[in-house]
Amino acid sequence: MDIPHLVEWTIESIVIVVGLIAGFAYLTLFERKILARIQVRIGPNRAGPWGLLQPVADGIKLIFKEELIPNRADKLLFVLAPVITVVPALIVLAVVPLGPDMMIFGHNVTLGIAGDVNVGVLYIMAVSSIAVYGIAIAGWSSSNKYALMGGLRATAQMISYELALGLAFVGPILLANSMNLMDIVNAQRGLLGWYIWLQPLGFIIFLLAGIAEVNRDPFDMPEAEQELTAGYHAEYSGMKFALMFMAEYDKMIAVSMIAATLFLGGFWGPFVEQIPLLGPVYLLIKTIFLLFVMIWMRATLVRFRYDRLMAFGWKVLLPLALVNVVVTAVIVLVGG
Amino acid sequence: MTIAQIIFIAISAITVIASILVVASRNLVHAALWLVLSLAGVAVLFVLLQASFLAVVQVVIYIGAIAILIIFAVMLTRRVMRETKPQVNRYWWIGALAALLLFVTLVVILNQVPSAASSVSELPLPEEDLLSMLGTALVDVDGFVLPFEVASVLLLAALIGSLVIARPIKLDAEEGDEA
Numbered sequence: 120m121d122i123p124h125l126v127e128w129t130i131e132s133i134v135i136v137v138g139l140i141a142g143f144a145y146l147t148l149f150e151r152k153i154l155a156r157i158q159v160r161i162g163p164n165r166a167g168p169w170g171l172l173q174p175v176a177d178g179i180k181l182i183f184k185e186e187l188i189p190n191r192a193d194k195l196l197f198v199l200a201p202v203i204t205v206v207p208a209l210i211v212l213a214v215v216p217l218g219p220d221m222m223i224f225g226h227n228v229t230l231g232i233a234g235d236v237n238v239g240v241l242y243i244m245a246v247s248s249i250a251v252y253g254i255a256i257a258g259w260s261s262s263n264k265y266a267l268m269g270g271l272r273a274t275a276q277m278i279s280y281e282l283a284l285g286l287a288f289v290g291p292i293l294l295a296n297s298m299n300l301m302d303i304v305n306a307q308r309g310l311l312g313w314y315i316w317l318q319p320l321g322f323i324i325f326l327l328a329g330i331a332e333v334n335r336d337p338f339d340m341p342e343a344e345q346e347l348t349a350g351y352h353a354e355y356s357g358m359k360f361a362l363m364f365m366a367e368y369d370k371m372i373a374v375s376m377i378a379a380t381l382f383l384g385g386f387w388g389p390f391v392e393q394i395p396l397l398g399p400v401y402l403l404i405k406t407i408f409l410l411f412v413m414i415w416m417r418a419t420l421v422r423f424r425y426d427r428l429m430a431f432g433w434k435v436l437l438p439l440a441l442v443n444v445v446v447t448a449v450i451v452l453v454g455g
Numbered sequence: 456m457t458i459a460q461i462i463f464i465a466i467s468a469i470t471v472i473a474s475i476l477v478v479a480s481r482n483l484v485h486a487a488l489w490l491v492l493s494l495a496g497v498a499v500l501f502v503l504l505q506a507s508f509l510a511v512v513q514v515v516i517y518i519g520a521i522a523i524l525i526i527f528a529v530m531l532t533r534r535v536m537r538e539t540k541p542q543v544n545r546y547w548w549i550g551a552l553a554a555l556l557l558f559v560t561l562v563v564i565l566n567q568v569p570s571a572a573s574s575v576s577e578l579p580l581p582e583e584d585l586l587s588m589l590g591t592a593l594v595d596v597d598g599f600v601l602p603f604e605v606a607s608v609l610l611l612a613a614l615i616g617s618l619v620i621a622r623p624i625k626l627d628a629e630e631g632d633e634a
Contacts, residue, residue, distance in 0.1 A: 237586055238511045241515065244515050245511045245519060248515055248518065248520070248523070252526075259530055278520075281519075298586075
């Protein structure tokens with residue numbers, strides 16, 4: 120653990136966390152703009168050119184809002200819940216490689232904090248399983264039956280879809296013969312090497328389960344506005360609400376970036392070998408495309424009914440994911 | 456004291472205190488959350504022992520699956536906000552006896568370990584990848600394939616059993632099926 124490495128990791132951590140916070144702010148604007156275009160509206164266009172200052176205005180507004188804590192809430196857990204929700208969303212990307220190795224000032228720098236760790240995929244699973252706690256605690260500590268229902272639904276939904284999500288990870292692991300995300304990315308050089316061609320079913324399962332995991336439309340049961348008055352964060356206001364919101368959007372970014380890494384070749388693209396700095400750019404483009412798909416789905420599809428949502432997860436997605444794992448394993452064993 | 460020792464003492468203290476609070480807390484949800492903290496402490500201890508795989512598995516299985524199911528069940532079945540329970544039931548002395556026995560055994564065994572081996576230091580790691588060693592040992596015929604398969608069969612039996620219990624009971628045709 121020498122000094123240059125510590126400096127490198129510190130800078131990369133700061134870049135990722137600040138990038139996720141800025142990404143959250145501008146993802147809200149991106150989403151509102153696209154939703155508006157799909158619904159033949161204009162969207163935010165008053166604050167700054169093309170509405171670019173809208174997230175800043177929203178942020179300032181939320182800072183000055185009153186922070187309410189319900190009288191009968193469990194105060195400590197109520198305050199802690201947004202923190203527990205947002206931290207996993209910020210740290211999950213630590214194992215995603217952002218680019219190939221490169222030389223800066225004579226040091227061999229790896230883009231991405233810990234892309235080369237040998238339990239990378241399991242780390243993602245572990246962190247995403249912690250994310251459930253923030254939501255469950257938020258729903259429970261609010262002392263509000265709507266919040267509690269929302270929290271319960273979110274917990275049940277995330278536990279159920281985590282199984283399919285975990286099984287969707289297995290395809291790329293088997294193909295690359297490694298749980299190291301750097302190895303998985305390096306195995307997908309060239310457009311035809313992308314695992315989406317070998318694992319089309321796995322990719323679709325991953326995307327659907329990922330959307331359910333971050334509670335987005337059409338799986339946004341936990342915060343169904345019409346029946347649950349926004350669900351587990353009903354009692355939250357001001358910056359605590361903003362943290363809940365930020366966790367949701369940062370998880371969207373994380374799911375998209377992980378999907379791009381596992382199935383769309385990660386940071387590989389034309390000329391990355393000559394110019395390593397193009398790597399993060401390609402990863403960002405792929406991530407933004409997947410984010411667009413998620414927003415597009417929100418604009419197009421209606422919400423599932425709750426029992427159908429659970430039935431879909433357990434009776435359709437999970438068996439399909441199992442079949443996908445078995446078929447992939449047999450093909451890898453016979454072919455490789 | 457090295458940095459590793461300071462971290463070890465701090466994490467152990469957190470784990471022990473959280474474990475005590477699990478049984479001392481009157482609120483069921485609080486007790487479950489203290490359990491999560493003590494499990495997380497054990498995961499950090501695994502990291503200190505350079506067993507990253509075990510640490511991650513500890514988080515995925517114990518924190519991500521078992522503890523959240525406990526909290527879920529408590530939230531689902533109890534009047535959740537204001538319910539408090541007494542900390543002891545009438546079998547408390549059996550538990551205390553078992554804990555005492557375990558403690559005495561551990562103290563006796565640890566006393567036989569030479570003091571050089573019990574100080575915290577960098578572990579000498581073999582050259583091979585520990586994770587793949589673990590993986591091959593589980594499916595190797597000379598390794599642990601038999602216990603591994605027995606555990607799989609046991610889990611499968613539990614899975615089928617839970618399905619049988621949870622299946623809606625079909626009553627007579629007139630009464631329809633009550634879940």
